[in-house]
Amino acid sequence: MLRMEPYGACCKVIIVFLCFPAIRTDITCRNEAGEPVDWFVVYKLPKEFGSGLGYMYLDSAVETWQMSQFTVNTSEGAIGLTLNQLYLGQAYMSNSTVYAMYNDGPPDMDYLKGYGHTKGVLLFDHAQGFWLSHSVPHFPYFPERGYQYPSSGKLNGQTALCMTYKYRQFPIIARQLVYLIPRVYNCSVPSSFLDDFADLAQLCEGSKFPLPSSSKNIESLLSAKGEEFVHFAKSERFVDDIYTGWVAQELGTDLLVETWQRQNRELPSNCSLENHAMNVQKVCLPGPTLFESRHDHSKWCVSTGLEDQWACVGDLNRERAQVMH
Template sequence: MFFFFKLCVFVLSFMICFSEAVISCFNEDGRPVDWFIIYKLPIYKMEVKGSGLEYMYLDSTVTNWQMSTHTINSSRGALGRTLTQLYYKYKSNSSVYMIYNDAPPELKYPSHYGHTKERGYDYPSSGKYYGQTLNCITYNSIQFPLISQQLAFIYPRVYNCSVPPAFSPHIAVMAQICDAKTPFIKTPKNLLKLVSERGQTFFSFAKSPYYVDDIYTGWVAQTLGTDLLVESWMHQGHQLPSNCSLSHHVMNIVSVCLPGPQMFSSYEDHSKWCVSYAFKDQWTCLGDLNRDSGQAGRGGGLICSQNPIIYKAFRQAMAGYKHC
């Protein structure tokens, strides 16, 4: 039956899939978990050169970041174990999946597509240099129509997908996108509440190219009612400065320090995340948009929660920020 299906979602390297069999996020030991987060380390960490394949791991069963014994390109790590499920099922008529990337393999890179990521399990050499984050969440299939709606706003560049006819009525937007059609949206942005398989609440902020603004300043901080510290790629010449012009402020993180210590500047980090400045608010968001004027007119979004484990891990990772 449809309601026994499972859904797995990756944010930043974003994949969506579900099937009649049990599909879940897998931890480093190959066991199902409600969610996990990976922080891939950049090659250069305070002038110390690494491989660009090491990563820190976090899930609901641990209290802080742990250095993985695997590398990001290993099939034995959490990412490899989770994606392997797709490879075993992707030809089945009982499975739905969508793979997308703003710069898919062997295709050119047009900026009008949403700044969102998706790939099969083949970590590219170009991805070694900078830091990255990845979030996997396990959802029951009753959440899937809601996630399907959000896809209409972020405008993903799909390069591989499957929506068998039996599933189309439940996930009509995803089916349209899979058929290379553009779904109609009534508003330029959308906020939805999602609940993971084990009851963790997440909030999905999704914006279309028609919402031309910095998502962090103009929408997320004001909606959550909290000042935000934002980590995003500060590599280009048109990054946005910290902004204190509205009721709730947004300040750029300039350096990150993970346990080890693993310290690096935002210049070396291609991840996009934010935390509430005030510890009492406990907000953490992971997404796919930089604080960059060139991305104000792109589709994309953030997944936010008030999970104390996630908040503690990311708030303590903030090693420096620039006030307004």
């Protein structure tokens, strides 16, 4: 503000400085309103229920599944709002953030043998970030192209799990990825992160590591709000169905397993061990919404006993070809 006094040739200058604290926007999973959320799950419905773009939504603050008012091909919903921190925020051009996009079926690229059947996105800075694990081939698109959803993802059901983690959890996540041999098709690991993420930087360069001496590894991860997640990672040396041979036995519970079941490819339900893995034939979501497993490309399992209360969202189908992925 400048004020001139009416005497002589002098002027009195009063300068007012308005100081505001810098506004820092944390990288997190975002809910349907664009607000930070600890975790969320999206269940995209098969095309038999309309456009093939509708989805149901659940997060850490919502007690039951809700039908979203948005469609998965717009950036107005939880997945789009979360990924727009990478796209619109141009975090992919920043030296203060790490990101990695991986998919065994990348967008606009041919499938290649030798990579794990795994799909996801990491984005974080030195404070925190998110891990989005999903089942959608050819997704998400390269950052320069902005948020898009592939037309190939309309037909079948799909799932996505987003988790918000503090920085200290991401080196653990990166080490788990080494077991999976992900096909990283777009990424950036700035020099200030290399001490903690040398392995991730090599994955970004397309390097394949010698397989870890152990065929599998399990890690406990704490979300930003202190929620515990258990992550199972196996290499191709673990030649068994992950659900029957490991997850059910490790958790000590029978599992109902929903994965894409295609004729003559799926593994039958298995009750040969102490804890069983049984295939889901039909899925019923609130609405009610009922569809057959053969129309569902998602990968998840739940404990049969309510007292166990385990729910897992993953990458692998129960089929013979993926026993070694």
